Amino acid sequence: MKKPNNVDASGQPMVFFVTSLGAFMGSLDLSIVNVAFPALERSFSGDSRALLAWIITGYSIVFGAFLVAAGRAADRLGRKRVFSIGMIVFVVGSVACAASPDLAGLIAGRLVQGVGAAAMLPSSLGLLLDAYPAERRSQVVATWGGVGALAVATGPTLGALLISAGGWRLVFLVNVPIAALALAMGKGSLPDVRPDPSLDQPDYLGVVLVTVSAASLVLAISEGPTWGWSSFPVILGFVVSVGLGNWFVRRSSHHANPILNMELFRSRSFSVSNLATLVYAMGFFAMLLGNILFLTTVWHYSILQAGLSVTPSPIVVSIVSRQAGKLASRFGFRPVVLAGGVIFAAGLLYFPLMTSMHSNYLADWLPGTLVVGLGIGLTFPVLGAAAVSSLAKEFYAVGGAVGQTARQIGGAIGVAILVVILGVNSTLSDFRHLWFFCATMALVTALLAIALTNETGPRGDNIAVQSGDI
CATH class of the missing domain: 1.20.1250.20 (MFS general substrate transporter like domains)
Structure with a gap:
């Protein structure tokens, strides 16, 4: 350009x-x-x-x-x-x-x-x-x-x-x-x-490889209970996913203009942050859909009631995320992501411990959803900033895009796992298992945060780009 x-x-x-x-x-x-x-x-x-x-x-x-x-x-x-x-x-x-x-x-x-x-x-x-x-x-x-x-x-x-x-x-x-x-x-x-126009064309074959690889993995996971985990289509899905994923990584290592610049992963902060983002997104996206399904199927809320019931959490996220970059700038990425992951897990664990078949929104739901919002607001934007913090400025945009890709792929895997956990006729016990899964992903993210370099976040464009990105 x-x-x-x-x-x-x-x-x-x-x-x-x-x-x-x-x-x-x-x-x-x-x-x-x-x-x-x-x-x-x-x-x-x-x-x-x-x-x-x-x-x-x-x-x-x-x-x-x-x-x-x-x-x-x-x-x-x-x-x-x-x-x-x-x-x-x-x-x-x-x-x-x-x-x-x-x-x-x-x-x-x-x-x-x-x-x-x-x-x-x-x-x-x-x-x-x-x-x-x-x-x-x-x-x-x-x-x-x-x-x-x-x-x-x-x-x-x-x-x-x-x-x-x-x-x-x-x-x-x-x-x-x-x-x-x-x-x-x-x-x-x-x-x-x-x-x-003199710039090299992107690696469009690489786009196809990563798309089919991710889709095959999601298909194999989501259809595993129906087709059978040892069935030929499910095994083939896993094999195709691994095979094309390996081809994509090898191609990205040698292509002149790869979709995934493998050189970026030499940075420990970049590698750990994107792995944490993928894991975190698995729990986050599963929770987003799972909470709506719980409210409409177990508590029998209308869609309007369910929509209003989950709104407080993203409002908290939008408020907290603006302050998360300032906290990272002062204390470093590691303690903020670690605290955010633990808080997110605590909010998720509130649901299986408190909810029952009978709805009690103010006591059994609202406190948990507010804590969940606090945890998300501290974690997602700071993970994005941590990923690009160690990169040269000219790599901020592509580094941020890789983080978004990790988030979307992780989210797709998380929703596929939700399908497996909830099954066809979801019960309260199934949703409790789902919340435990989401909390586990949050705690794994917190553990991964320990491996982050504890540099303080810069006050430049890379923090700003991520501050509202939830």
């Missing part, structure tokens, strides 16, 4: 607004679709929960796999162009989801959404950085990240309201007016920095 010319100060607010709409859309889908899951189960009652889970896992796998390649494509083709194309693709996927007559069409629409989100998010951040001078970027990017946190916080309530008003299809159609506004306003306001 050629050296950018910062946008005139009078045009910067518009650039921030448009790019924030892209961040809002991508982050909103993280929580709003989880709220829709019970309604989707009723609409597609003939399909198994393992198949329905692909609505979430398919999106996560494609989004994570395409993220780095899309960011590099934006450098070659132009960030404004890739941002616009990504938003259009995301809307096409959203409309396809809303109009889908069957589960196969819905999953296909979600895969398209994943490609669009992968193109939209890194290019939106690049456009924002192009528009502002260096001395203002940290503050502006932190605020941009806060918009994403706000989207996650409002997703459960907004999704529940939309579903109650007109059904689950509105959850996908809500993206259309947001995208239309962003495209209309961005046409004349986004910086049109000249692309650099």
Whole structure:
């Protein structure tokens, strides 16, 4: 990408607004679709929960796999162009989801959404950085990240309201007016920095390898109880996943422009942080969906009640995450991530110890969900910052993208494990086992934090980029 010319100060607010709409859309889908899951189960009652889970896992796998390649494509083709194309693709996927007559069409629409989100998010951040001078970027990017946190916080309530008003299809159609506004306003306001077509093309075969490898693993895990763990399809799924994963790593070690730059993993902080992110995401994403399913199946809450009930946690996250970077800057990454993992586990353990078949929201649910929010707010943003803290500045963007990929792949694996734990007719005992699994992942993350180098977090762009990213 050629050296950018910062946008005139009078045009910067518009650039921030448009790019924030892209961040809002991508982050909103993280929580709003989880709220829709019970309604989707009723609409597609003939399909198994393992198949329905692909609505979430398919999106996560494609989004994570395409993220780095899309960011590099934006450098070659132009960030404004890739941002616009990504938003259009995301809307096409959203409309396809809303109009889908069957589960196969819905999953296909979600895969398209994943490609669009992968193109939209890194290019939106690049456009924002192009528009502002260096001395203002940290503050502006932190605020941009806060918009994403706000989207996650409002997703459960907004999704529940939309579903109650007109059904689950509105959850996908809500993206259309947001995208239309962003495209209309961005046409004349986004910086049109000249692309650099001389840059090498991303390793698109590597994208295919990591996508199929992750999908095979998720398929083998989620269908294991149904097909049998020793059945040929399940064993084949594990073999394909390991084989293609090994091919992907070997290819990335020698490719001129790999999806995964293996040199980055020479940094202990980068390696440990991304492993911790993957493990943490397994518990985090399983909890997000599991809590909605518990409230609607065991406590028999309506979707609106369930959406409102889980909202306090992401609100706490959005508040705490802004302070987490300051704590890391003062005390170092290790104690903050360690404390966050333990607190997250404590909040998760509150649920199996306190909940029963009879709902008591204020005593049995609210305290746990507030503690969970505190733990997440201390952990996720600091893990992202720790991953890039030891990298040279020119690797901040790709380092952050690798962290996002680890998060999405970990989330897909976590949801697959949820399917195994909950089974078909979930009981209170099944949910207790799920919460124990999530708490275990949180404690493993805390143990991994001990291996982090305890440097204090910088006050630059890398902390800011992660501060609102939950």
